[in-house]
Amino acid sequence: MGITLEKISKSYDGRAVLKNLNLEINQGEFHVLLGPSGGGKTTTLSVMAGLTEQDSGSVSIGGQDVSNLSPDKRRIGFVFQDHALFPHLTVFDNVAYGLRVRRIKGHEMTRKVENYLSKVSIVKEKGKFPHQLSGGQKQRTALARALVIEPEILLMDEPMSSLDAMTKETVRDELKSIQQEIGVTTVYVTHDHNEAVLLGDRVSVLNNGRVEQIESPSELFHHPKTEFVARFIGIKNILKVSLIEINNHEATVRISSNGPDQSVTIRVKKYPIFGKGKEINLCIHPKKIMLKREDEAVDDNLNRIRGKIVKKTNNGNGFMAIVDIGGTTLYAAIPTNFDCKVYENVWVCFAPDAPHPLCGKKCRAAETKRRCLKE
Template identity: 40%
Template structure:
């Protein structure tokens, strides 16, 4: 089946002076996708978004929207809707006037304008604030009005530049749910820029992970979290326990490892290629570890003994910090899943499966 490609980036590069901030960016975005650009500050995600929007020009490469080359085409001719970190609402205009602004510039007839503004205010569940001014709205309401203003012109592409970053945690969660509902309901192709991993995992059909202007990995949220292409991707997405060690033996379905503290571990090979004796970093996520007061592990599992350092109840889960030799290993116990209460100084056994171990070469080759 032929794919409908809404946006295509081909070899995009952008420099500021001698600094390359986006390097050889290649991406195809299908119609109706919600793609997140995810990475730390300075990774190039907002610069790339600004090139797609037409606020910046690439130094090299081609940018296509709906199959048409957009290099040199002004922003107002790209049929885009954009929502920024700040609400960017006109304080002297009512909500209705703010939302209608883009339609007014397009000389939309008044009856059509009224119909579309009312419809989009219904969509963001704020029809009752049409006559209010921005200062009379909460932060979450203002951001929803900014989204309504971007949607009212019926753009072919919606660009979101960290639209939730200025909201408190509860509002961020609520508006994140709203964004997902709106994107699925309208089906508009969406590019979402964020440094928040949870937002990207929740909202995206695919995630582009960036670091220092380079694409580290493009994949579904499941792939990014469970099959990271590099050590950077693994450590940037979610929390993980890190140990250092060497490869003792390869071959078959597992890799035999020994940590620098002398613990023997094994990892699922996953087609990884290591040399015997190679120095590696070893990772296991807190939620993949089970903790007990001495229950024997199943055959083939990794098992280490340690002492509880601290416990923290965090609502959905309790996090235990366990001292295992020189390492402090975090373990997450889902609330209601394991009712044993662990106390500081208690000896415990930690167990995890070989397939839950991630191994990366310390020579700089991600595996």
């Protein structure tokens, strides 16, 4: 079954944490709630589960309004960030807990517990207590405990945050395949955009109590809608521009994020999202920026902007230059054969089709041939 939140609001001490939040999650979907700390992710899950009561708005599961149902009547499994295992119960009894509460006993209970212990590969540990388990094993136990009651909806709150990188990868892959196998509708909270891409069928970006964008992971990366979403998923170069002139294939725009005395114009591909007088955000991938020396010739087809290198960083895959172009900074990947120094003056060059608008797919609206170029 799917789960729908309609106009959910929640305040603590007069401070709005969820603001008219709408979210529709489809049956069988692996949905990732992505957002910064304090954005309202845990509160959203907690309202879904009925552990926190919303001030207004409704929660429906499978089309039925469950707003007035207690947590145990909502058929929801919850995996908490800190696992929240019962310390005095063994792995087996932790997993069996929800079944006992539902008065499922004897052979049927054992069969179900063993089945889920085996799905999460923790059968050998079934006699151990939580303090005798590794982080990954605690995580698996918590997952089996949530799944054994065969919930309609599985909610997971940053379940991998305490695991090392290798265990995280293994548990994540297993989680994805178990979810696909049993088809349980899943809502998974994280602030890690890589995790969102690897796990999510769709991703909601939550900011300050509102959903800023809902999209499949690849569309989210290619068509972020707002500057917040773009920055949050790791897009570094964002230029605010306003339209000066448009012709058949190209538009001339002024970089408005530079001060008024720093009038820089560039030519960019013409996108349907452009409108006169409207300020829009363009992003450019650091690899699409070429740095050239001041005395080097630059192809007429390329944009070129005067810049000064203010910093060099190593991002693990190679060096990046941070270039000041007069009030705005851009990241540019430095090719291995380009030796440049901090405070050196350079030309920042890129093709007109390198910048891409932050459009939330609006750029595709008009005609298919006008689709945004993928990065």
